[in-house]
Amino acid sequence: MNNSSPKKAKAKNDWHPADVVAALHKAGWTITALGKAHGLSSGQTLSKALSQSYPVAEKRIADALGIHPMEIWPSRYFENGDVKPRGFRAIQFNRITLSVNGKDQAGNSHEAA
Known part of the structure; x- marks a missing residue:
């Protein structure tokens, strides 16, 4: 086997x-x-x-x-x-790179009204 x-x-x-x-x-x-x-x-x-x-x-x-x-x-x-971002900038960086089609993972839209 x-x-x-x-x-x-x-x-x-x-x-x-x-x-x-x-x-x-x-x-x-x-x-x-x-x-x-x-x-x-x-x-x-x-x-x-x-x-x-x-x-x-x-x-x-x-x-x-x-x-x-x-x-x-x-x-x-x-x-x-x-250099990878660290601290608060890493959180912002990950949020930006993980967002899909203008929406974050919570479904909130980031489009201008």
């Missing part, structure tokens, strides 16, 4: 924060040293990117590794490399 089912395309996962730190160490950086190199008083600002979307810090970390931030955090970027 063959229990094979169609394989789903594997979604790329974000790197684990420890993997990002290890890659920085291999490249000769620490979070603190990288932050200071960018004129920050500590590495705490850059370390925020390890746990939440922070495009400026993500770019600085990825540049230190010589790659695009999308390779480290694919869930935070669209396929074309643009």
Whole structure:
């Protein structure tokens, strides 16, 4: 009996924060040293990117590794490399992209009266 089912395309996962730190160490950086190199008083600002979307810090970390931030955090970027909206803008973005034929999912019309 063959229990094979169609394989789903594997979604790329974000790197684990420890993997990002290890890659920085291999490249000769620490979070603190990288932050200071960018004129920050500590590495705490850059370390925020390890746990939440922070495009400026993500770019600085990825540049230190010589790659695009999308390779480290694919869930935070669209396929074309643009940053996905977050917070309230993400709610607005999803509402606009999910609306169908001028009506939202609740059936409310968005047409001008």
